[in-house]
Amino acid sequence: MLQPIGDRVIVKVKEEEEKTVGGIVLASNAKQKPTEGEVVAVGEGNYAENGSKIPMTVKEGDVVLYDKYSGTDVKYDGEKYLVLHEKDILAIVK
Amino acid sequence: MLQPIGDRVIVKVKEEEEKTVGGIVLASNAKQKPTEGEVVAVGEGNYAENGSKIPMTVKEGDVVLYDKYSGTDVKYDGEKYLVLHEKDILAIVK
Amino acid sequence: MLQPIGDRVIVKVKEEEEKTVGGIVLASNAKQKPTEGEVVAVGEGNYAENGSKIPMTVKEGDVVLYDKYSGTDVKYDGEKYLVLHEKDILAIVK
Amino acid sequence: MLQPIGDRVIVKVKEEEEKTVGGIVLASNAKQKPTEGEVVAVGEGNYAENGSKIPMTVKEGDVVLYDKYSGTDVKYDGEKYLVLHEKDILAIVK
Amino acid sequence: MLQPIGDRVIVKVKEEEEKTVGGIVLASNAKQKPTEGEVVAVGEGNYAENGSKIPMTVKEGDVVLYDKYSGTDVKYDGEKYLVLHEKDILAIVK
Amino acid sequence: MLQPIGDRVIVKVKEEEEKTVGGIVLASNAKQKPTEGEVVAVGEGNYAENGSKIPMTVKEGDVVLYDKYSGTDVKYDGEKYLVLHEKDILAIVK
Amino acid sequence: MLQPIGDRVIVKVKEEEEKTVGGIVLASNAKQKPTEGEVVAVGEGNYAENGSKIPMTVKEGDVVLYDKYSGTDVKYDGEKYLVLHEKDILAIVK
Numbered sequence: 292m293l294q295p296i297g298d299r300v301i302v303k304v305k306e307e308e309e310k311t312v313g314g315i316v317l318a319s320n321a322k323q324k325p326t327e328g329e330v331v332a333v334g335e336g337n338y339a340e341n342g343s344k345i346p347m348t349v350k351e352g353d354v355v356l357y358d359k360y361s362g363t364d365v366k367y368d369g370e371k372y373l374v375l376h377e378k379d380i381l382a383i384v385k
Numbered sequence: 386m387l388q389p390i391g392d393r394v395i396v397k398v399k400e401e402e403e404k405t406v407g408g409i410v411l412a413s414n415a416k417q418k419p420t421e422g423e424v425v426a427v428g429e430g431n432y433a434e435n436g437s438k439i440p441m442t443v444k445e446g447d448v449v450l451y452d453k454y455s456g457t458d459v460k461y462d463g464e465k466y467l468v469l470h471e472k473d474i475l476a477i478v479k
Numbered sequence: 480m481l482q483p484i485g486d487r488v489i490v491k492v493k494e495e496e497e498k499t500v501g502g503i504v505l506a507s508n509a510k511q512k513p514t515e516g517e518v519v520a521v522g523e524g525n526y527a528e529n530g531s532k533i534p535m536t537v538k539e540g541d542v543v544l545y546d547k548y549s550g551t552d553v554k555y556d557g558e559k560y561l562v563l564h565e566k567d568i569l570a571i572v573k
Numbered sequence: 574m575l576q577p578i579g580d581r582v583i584v585k586v587k588e589e590e591e592k593t594v595g596g597i598v599l600a601s602n603a604k605q606k607p608t609e610g611e612v613v614a615v616g617e618g619n620y621a622e623n624g625s626k627i628p629m630t631v632k633e634g635d636v637v638l639y640d641k642y643s644g645t646d647v648k649y650d651g652e653k654y655l656v657l658h659e660k661d662i663l664a665i666v667k
Numbered sequence: 668m669l670q671p672i673g674d675r676v677i678v679k680v681k682e683e684e685e686k687t688v689g690g691i692v693l694a695s696n697a698k699q700k701p702t703e704g705e706v707v708a709v710g711e712g713n714y715a716e717n718g719s720k721i722p723m724t725v726k727e728g729d730v731v732l733y734d735k736y737s738g739t740d741v742k743y744d745g746e747k748y749l750v751l752h753e754k755d756i757l758a759i760v761k
Numbered sequence: 762m763l764q765p766i767g768d769r770v771i772v773k774v775k776e777e778e779e780k781t782v783g784g785i786v787l788a789s790n791a792k793q794k795p796t797e798g799e800v801v802a803v804g805e806g807n808y809a810e811n812g813s814k815i816p817m818t819v820k821e822g823d824v825v826l827y828d829k830y831s832g833t834d835v836k837y838d839g840e841k842y843l844v845l846h847e848k849d850i851l852a853i854v855k
Numbered sequence: 856m857l858q859p860i861g862d863r864v865i866v867k868v869k870e871e872e873e874k875t876v877g878g879i880v881l882a883s884n885a886k887q888k889p890t891e892g893e894v895v896a897v898g899e900g901n902y903a904e905n906g907s908k909i910p911m912t913v914k915e916g917d918v919v920l921y922d923k924y925s926g927t928d929v930k931y932d933g934e935k936y937l938v939l940h941e942k943d944i945l946a947i948v949k
Contacts (some may be wrong), residue, residue, distance in 0.1 A: 292760075293758040293759070294758055295726055295758045296725070296756045296757065296759065297753075297754060299757065301758065306692060316714070320412070323465045328668070335724065338715060339432060339433075339434050339436045340435075340715050340716035341715065341719075342719035343434045343435075343436035346427065348391070353703045356461070356468075363734050364552070374732075374758060377391075379392065380388060382387040382395065382459070382468060385387070385388050418537035421551075432529075433529065433530045437529075439530065440483070443483070443484070443485055450481065451555055452551050469610070471485075472485060474484045475487065475553060476481040476487065476489060476520070476551045477481070478481060478555070479482050486578055514647075526625075527621075528622035528810070529585065529623045529624055531623075532593055533620045536579070537578070544575065544647055544649070544656075565579075566578070568578045569578065570581065570583060570614070571576040572577070573574040621808060621812045622811075623810060626814035627808045627812065630767070630805065638835055639832050659767075660766070663765065663766065663769065663835060664764055664765045664766060665766065668946070669948060670947040670948075672913070672944045673912070677943065677946065683894055691902060716904035716905060717904075717905045717907075718907035739945060741904075743920070750920075750945045750946060762918065792905060809904050810903060810905075811906055812907035813905075815902045816908065818860055818899065826929055826931070845886060847860065848860070851929060852896070853857070853889055854856075854858075855857070855858050
């Protein structure tokens with residue numbers, strides 16, 4: 292399990308379904324980088340300058356939209372994740 | 386539904402009406418990027434450094450003006466939206 | 480009507496009078512961008528980091544001086560305005 | 574009259590005396606940009622992040638030294654002024 | 668022993684196991700820089716602007732993920748370490 | 762007299778003694794810019810974001826070391842001074 | 856004696872021992888810039904934005920590690936020192 296630091300959020304990127312032709316999976320080179328994913332872990336939040344902790348808005352299980360240039364890709368336990376600061380998440384899909 | 390994070394606001398961009406010639410809709414390539422739109426969702430606001438939440442000024446339904454280079458385009462449910470930080474909105478049209 | 484966001488101010492730019500020759504209005508291409516205008520709308524002010532609202536100094540009707548590279552031009556209802564942050568206004572002309 | 578905004582100060586630039594030859598005023602092209610001037614108007618000061626107003630140090634009538642690259646030149650009522658942030662003033666000449 | 672300053676953390680980088688062919692250790696030139704390591708020392712934390720100390724989240728013994736471009740390499744007592752600001756750690760592996 | 766603004770300090774630069782050859786003063790072109798000087802005036806200090814004034818550490822008469830690229834040269838009353846922010850002073854020579 | 860300003864620390868750089876061949880000291884041009892040194896003086900610390908003084912972590916006599924690109928070299932009384940902000944010190948060697 293990964294426990295993100297500060298205001299970070301770990302997102303399991305939603306793989307686009309591959310198109311298949313006659314049962315053969317075609318890996319599309321032109322596939323756009325996904326920008327939607329499911330939150331799998333949430334940090335404890337940053338500290339404000341008065342020493343209080345700023346609560347997080349997103350929570351585990353939320354589906355979120357993010358800009359395709361945000362975050363850091365990490366590979367863990369054979370899976371690909373994206374680690375994002377919460378402030379780089381655009382919106383929660385409800 | 387999209388719930389924006391922090392001080393973000395989601396705007397439904399006001400499509401300029403297409404000019405038609407004899408009933409045929411002409412897609413103008415030269416159309417300027419719109420800078421007016423209707424707010425469809427509003428974040429809960431950012432936190433100040435004393436840990437208090439800064440209230441948002443705009444609200445759902447407001448028509449707002451913004452600089453044409455502001456924000457991030459998102460596509461959701463077949464519709465195009467713009468996600469903006471409230472501080473990048475110039476004014477509310479009343 | 481336009482209601483500016485945060486510490487923004489909307490200024491009606493003072494058009495320089497056109498020189499006329501024999502009654503014909505000459506549009507001067509070389510006209511300097513104006514740097515004086517009348518405030519037509521004032522935002523509610525930004526929030527300080529302790530959560531309090533910082534009061535605005537300028538008010539509707541003030542004539543203000545600003546640097547010619549400041550602000551964003553907006554067109555609204557056939558009129559041209561300049562949207563400025565109050566901190567980019569140099570002085571109030573009294 | 575000009576009332577500067579925030580921590581701005583308006584300075585009447587001290588014109589260097591022109592050298593004259595036989596009563597003819599010589600406009601020197603090589604004159605260095607002046608860096609000394611008299612304060613003619615003072616803003617009310619900026620707000621600190623706790624919402625209090627930071628008092629100004631300079632006052633009307635002070636002669637001040639400033640770096641020759643500081644501030645914005647404005648022309649008002651036929652006179653040339655320099656608008657400076659107080660923090661760009663180096664020292665008061667006493 | 669090294670005692671990191673402020674919000675710094677010292678990480679013992681996890682060496683990737685060398686592949687061997689017939690018992691000969693092959694030093695891979697193409698080995699990716701490791702991005703996982705064990706925390707061996709933790710600073711006391713930074714001070715917030717209200718003068719209070721911000722507590723650290725990671726602790727000695729934690730295995731952490733970090734971006735491969737973060738931190739400063741130091742050699743101490745024949746061992747290689749990475750000195751990172753806690754905010755540059757992505758997540759704790761639990 | 763010069764009264765520096767904010768956290769500024771005015772330093773009388775220590776002239777290196779000229780080498781003389783047979784009584785003739787040689788102006789060395791290669792003289793390094795001095796980095797030591799005596800404080801002749803001290804500002805009242807900056808304001809912190811809580812509105813309190815931050816006290817100055819250096820005082821008139823202190824000999825200080827500074828980086829040769831710091832500060833602004835000013836000429837006043839025929840003398841050369843350096844105006845520095847206190848935070849650009851490295852150390853007081855005691 | 857040098858008294859550093861703010862959060863600065865003065866470090867006596869640890870000279871690497873010269874290699875000698877047959878008693879002749881060889882000055883190595885390729886010697887790496889040292890990154891370890893002994894603290895000989897410590898500033899009183901910076902002020903936080905609430906006006907309180909932030910205590911220093913390092914103290915006189917501490918041996919510290921720093922990045923080879925940090926700080927300013929000063930020469931004083933025939934000795935070479937490095938003046939560093941405490942935040943640029945990586946760790947105390949204990």
